[in-house]
Amino acid sequence: MLYINKISLVQFKNYQQASFSFQHRIVGITGRNGAGKTNLLDAIYYLCFTRSYFTSSDTQNTRYQTNGFRLEGLLEKNGHAEKIVCTVKDGRKEIALNDDKYDRFSRHIGHFPAVMIAPDDADIILGGSEERRKWLDSLLSQLYPDYLDHLIIYQKILLQRNTLLKNMATTGQQQDHLLDVFDLQLVMHGVPVYETRQAFLQTFIPKVQQLYDYIAGTHEVVNIQYQCTLQEEPYAAQLHKARFRDMQLQRTSTGIHRDDLLFLLDGHLMKTSASQGQRKSFLFALKLAQFEILRQHKNFPPLLLLDDVFEKLDQERVQRLIALVAGDHYGQVFITDTHVERLQQAFAATSGEIQLINI
Numbered sequence: 001m002l003y004i005n006k007i008s009l010v011q012f013k014n015y016q017q018a019s020f021s022f023q024h025r026i027v028g029i030t031g032r033n034g035a036g037k038t039n040l041l042d043a044i045y046y047l048c049f050t051r052s053y054f055t056s057s058d059t060q061n062t063r064y065q066t067n068g069f070r071l072e073g074l075l076e077k078n079g080h081a082e083k084i085v086c087t088v089k090d091g092r093k094e095i096a097l098n099d100d101k102y103d104r105f106s107r108h109i110g111h112f113p114a115v116m117i118a119p120d121d122a123d124i125i126l127g128g129s130e131e132r133r134k135w136l137d138s139l140l141s142q143l144y145p146d147y148l149d150h151l152i153i154y155q156k157i158l159l160q161r162n163t164l165l166k167n168m169a170t171t172g173q174q175q176d177h178l179l180d181v182f183d184l185q186l187v188m189h190g191v192p193v194y195e196t197r198q199a200f201l202q203t204f205i206p207k208v209q210q211l212y213d214y215i216a217g218t219h220e221v222v223n224i225q226y227q228c229t230l231q232e233e234p235y236a237a238q239l240h241k242a243r244f245r246d247m248q249l250q251r252t253s254t255g256i257h258r259d260d261l262l263f264l265l266d267g268h269l270m271k272t273s274a275s276q277g278q279r280k281s282f283l284f285a286l287k288l289a290q291f292e293i294l295r296q297h298k299n300f301p302p303l304l305l306l307d308d309v310f311e312k313l314d315q316e317r318v319q320r321l322i323a324l325v326a327g328d329h330y331g332q333v334f335i336t337d338t339h340v341e342r343l344q345q346a347f348a349a350t351s352g353e354i355q356l357i358n359i
């Protein structure tokens with residue numbers, strides 16, 4: 001099991017200094033708009049992922065007019081006490097697990113799995129392909145450390161290759177030998193990422209379908225189509241063929257950095273055809289399926305961070321969601337709402353005892 005027992009925040013977003021202790025499996029966080037409910041969930045997320053769910057800029061995570069922040073979490077994982085400390089000062093970040101500093105933050109990913117469901121998630125459906133890759137990468141990185149390693153190296157090589165293409169255009173100097181080296185490395189690290197994404201989606205889709213039917217309360221066929229240029233022909237051949245075009249474009253036009261996922265409902269593209277309610281149900285199904293996969297893989301449930309769900313779903317669907325997360329195979333659940341009574345009422349019908357924190 002994974003529990004967070006206490007979190008302390010110093011100069012994190014709107015918090016000057018605060019700590020919160022969590023005694024129950026279900027924790028309700030209430031407070032007026034802008035009180036800092038989402039920021040508290042994000043602090044928990046930060047300790048698990050070494051970054052905010054909402055922004056990659058630590059300046060935005062640092063309280064205005066200060067030069068850094070500190071987060072400390074006391075957790076319990078499978079009976080062992082764990083302490084995570086993250087400090088950011090003058091742009092320098094350090095993360096330590098049980099007082100041991102990480103050389104590479106990516107080593108932390110996957111040890112403290114968590115799933116966040118937040119209002120901005122609609123971008124996964126409505127936004128560009130980058131949003132969908134970001135979501136998929138975050139999930140697969142928690143499952144497979146190798147995946148994250150390949151991805152990090154791939155992105156580094158991609159950047160170098162694109163810089164070379166630009167330099168070649170500026171100087172007029174052909175550097176085929178160097179391009180050959182980059183291409184080889186892109187293949188070495190891109191193909192495993194492609195294979196992992198492809199294989200994962202096969203097992204993932206049935207889970208999303210099952211959860212969609214449950215949350216929506218009706219059956220519509222859900223599908224996720226993986227789109228990758230590597231499906232067409234071997235990557236090495238593709239890079240070779242595209243070299244002239246890449247030189248003209250001054251960027252790498254083929255590879256897993258261009259992948260996309262098509263979300264379909266009854267065969268129609270969700271982005272353009274689904275109703276708002278259908279999209280919301282799908283997002284919950286997607287995130288809860290993610291939770292399910294992580295739970296099976298880790299042998300314990302991840303932390304579940306539910307932000308503003310009452311504003312997003314109608315009462316019937318909220319009640320089905322609450323019944324699900326209050327059940328035994330869910331672990332610690334954090335849920336925010338502006339209305340204390342609404343939160344209490346939602347859990348009243350379940351056996352889950354709720355701790356309420358008003359901020």
Ligand SMILES: Nc1ncnc2c1ncn2[C@@H]1O[C@H](COP(=O)(O)OP(=O)(O)OP(=O)(O)O)[C@@H](O)[C@H]1O
Nearest residue numbers: 013014033034035036037038039060061062063064
């Ligand atoms: N870097 C920062 N420094 C200080 N305050 C910040 C910083 N970033 C955000 N805030 C403040 O945090 C508040 C938003 O907090 P948060 O989103 O957690 O509120 P909330 O309780 O979830 O609100 P809602 O109910 O509207 O969703 C805003 O008042 C915002 O000005």
